Amino acid sequence: ETGVTQTPRHLVMGMTNKKSLKCEQHLGHNAMYWYKQSAKKPLELMFVYSLEERVENNSVPSRFSPECPNSSHLFLHLHTLQPEDSALYLCASRSGNTEAFFGQGTRLTVV
């Protein structure tokens, strides 16, 4: 049972498609994160939102566009992706310096 929910769990999209990943947290946390996990690589931090303000963007290509409408919801809008963008996309939330809680991830395949 997780307090962080991601949808969809699996997504296959073409390179010309536009899709969105959704993350929702029910833990009352004030920071939310998007991470990318490719095979045999560490988790890569993509975006951080703290109190609904974006505080970090780790040189992520503009074909990934985050949105944080409130402290409980986080989206990742995808458009014109490349096959190398295929990965597991994980959302996490936390408050202060405590541990992060992860959603189950969206496994994305770009064809």
Add this chain to the structure above:
Amino acid sequence: RKEVEQDPGPFNVPEGATVAFNCTYSNSASQSFFWYRQDCRKEPKLLMSVYSSGNEDGRFTAQLNRASQYISLLIRDSKLSDSATYLCVVNLGTDKLIFGTGTRLQVFP
């Protein structure tokens, strides 16, 4: 130097063995540390938090050496269900958690 370094393994150990993983970090301002466990194709889940010199929870012991900038995880009496990837995580502040590549553990009967 990588911010967080771990031996990727795999560590193959028999049931009942004791196994230890090390993790080194480069930023001396690191505030706290975590060990996460990640099963294949699943999300990482918190195993232990390390805020001072160490922490113990049943068969699992984490130790922190700030002078040498490393954290260790010791697993005693390994179980088959301990097979997973163990991620070392360094907390650099409210907005920044840095993950290691993980160490893969395989426990065999």
